[in-house]
Amino acid sequence: MNQHGYRKYLQPDTVSRLKGMEMRARMVVEGFIAGLHKSPYHGFSVEFAEHRQYMPGDNIRNIDWKVYAKTDRYYIKQYEEETNLKAYLLLDCSASMAYSSGDRLSKLDYAGMLSGALSYMMLKQRDAVGLVTFDEKLRRYIPPRSKSGHMHLLLSEIAAQTPSNKTDISMALHEMAERIKRRGLVIIMSDLLDDPDKIISGLKHFRYNRHEVIVFHILDPRERDLNFGGEAVFKDMETGEEISTLPHQIRKDYKLQVDKFTERISSACRQSNIDFHSIDTSTDFDKALYAFLAKRARLY
Numbered sequence: 001m002n003q004h005g006y007r008k009y010l011q012p013d014t015v016s017r018l019k020g021m022e023m024r025a026r027m028v029v030e031g032f033i034a035g036l037h038k039s040p041y042h043g044f045s046v047e048f049a050e051h052r053q054y055m056p057g058d059n060i061r062n063i064d065w066k067v068y069a070k071t072d073r074y075y076i077k078q079y080e081e082e083t084n085l086k087a088y089l090l091l092d093c094s095a096s097m098a099y100s101s102g103d104r105l106s107k108l109d110y111a112g113m114l115s116g117a118l119s120y121m122m123l124k125q126r127d128a129v130g131l132v133t134f135d136e137k138l139r140r141y142i143p144p145r146s147k148s149g150h151m152h153l154l155l156s157e158i159a160a161q162t163p164s165n166k167t168d169i170s171m172a173l174h175e176m177a178e179r180i181k182r183r184g185l186v187i188i189m190s191d192l193l194d195d196p197d198k199i200i201s202g203l204k205h206f207r208y209n210r211h212e213v214i215v216f217h218i219l220d221p222r223e224r225d226l227n228f229g230g231e232a233v234f235k236d237m238e239t240g241e242e243i244s245t246l247p248h249q250i251r252k253d254y255k256l257q258v259d260k261f262t263e264r265i266s267s268a269c270r271q272s273n274i275d276f277h278s279i280d281t282s283t284d285f286d287k288a289l290y291a292f293l294a295k296r297a298r299l300y
Contacts, residue, residue, distance in 0.1 A: 006030075006034035006035055007035070008031075009030065009031030010035065010284040010286045012104070012105050012284070013103070015028055015285070020159075021155040021156070022116075022151070022152070024113055026120060028113065028116075028117040028120075029117050029120050029121050029124075031285075031286070032117075032285065032290075053073070053075055054076050058076050063075070063076055064076065085122070085127040085128065086127070086128045086129075086184035086185070087118075087129045087184060087185040087187060088129075088130045088132060088176065088180060088184055088186050088187065089115050089118065089132065090172060090176065090186065090187065090188045090190075091111060091112065091115055091131065091132065091134070091189050091190075092108075092111065092169065092188075092190035093134065093161045093162070093163055093164070094134075094135040094164075094166060094167035095164055095166065095167075096163075096191055096193045096237050097163045097191060098237055099191075099220055099223070100281065101220050101221065104220060104281050104282060106281075107218050107219065107281060108161060110218055110281040111190070113285070114218075114285060114288055115131070115187075115189055116155050116159075118289075118292060119151065119155065119158070120155070121289075123146065123148070123151045128144035128145055129144055129146070129150070129154060130142055130145070131158065132176055133161055135164060135165040135166065135167060135168070136165050136166045136167060136171070137168065137171065138172055138176075139161075144184070163237075165238070166239070167193060168194070169190060169192065169194045169202065170195070170201060171202075173188075173199070173205060174202050174205055176206075177206050177211075180209070180211065183209070183212075184211055184212070185211070185214070186206050186211045186213045186214070187213075187292070188203075188213070188214070189216050190216075191217070191218055191219055191223075192215075192217050192265060196265050196268075200268040200269075203215070203268070204272055207272045207274060212295075213269075213272075213275065214275045214295055215265075215275065217265070217278040217279070218279060219279075219280050221280045221282050223258070224280060225251070225255060226247050226250070226251045226254045227247075228247040229248075230247075231245070231246055232245060232247050266278065275295045
């Protein structure tokens with residue numbers, strides 16, 4: 001990839017114009033790799049396919065000298081039996097995830113592309129990845145696999161999702177916490193528009209079972225700031241209920257409530273050693289990917 005053009009593959013609106021989920025996932029990941037060599041990620045080195053950084057005691061015969069020639073750093077080839085992570089991507093497909101303001105991606109499209117990039121990245125490094133789609137019930141559960149052919153199944157399923165029905169996040173969390181027997185990495189993509197106490201209970205269920213948990217709280221920018229002009233009619237995408245109001249009159253109180261809601265969940269996550277990342281759909285993908293990798297770096 002042209003190192004001067006990598007940025008465009010990290011911008012949501014650009015990625016959305018690419019054809020096919022696999023192409024989108026590959027371009028996001030390759031763009032991210034290119035960006036790791038530039039500020040603000042200078043010094044954060046990672047090889048996604050089958051390498052890890054050389055450590056004292058490693059067999060020098062496994063050093064990849066081609067990688068050394070490119071990076072001036074020692075990496076060894078890492079084989080499939082050395083990686084045994086099982087990751088579970090939980091993707092919220094409820095009706096509220098359909099929301100988008102202006103020409104932005106919907107929350108579901110953004111979460112789907114991020115899920116696709118993470119799947120692509122982890123499968124390339126031979127981690128086992130599974131997918132759970134849910135709304136008010138579980139839609140589909142694809143168990144983790146690490147085989148190369150598994151990627152097409154995951155990306156096809158992500159691309160096929162359409163938002164519908166109401167939300168019951170805690171149901172999905174509790175059910176999956178009961179299903180997953182072996183300790184793994186659970187990554188949740190959702191707007192979290194549900195009862196915060198029930199969400200927190202579901203997240204703690206995973207931690208009780210000793211899973212590592214990462215939460216990507218995905219909102220549209222207008223859901224955070226209510227920056228609409230004039231009179232507006234707001235419609236609940238899950239119940240159809242409507243309300244007319246003047247956004248500028250309630251904006252301050254609205255933002256306080258959004259901040260209070262976010263802090264409630266964020267604080268509970270900190271107390272339970274759950275990694276919580278609040279992002280919006282205007283955020284370039286490198287920020288979310290870097291947060292994920294920083295978490296992974298602390299796990300091992």
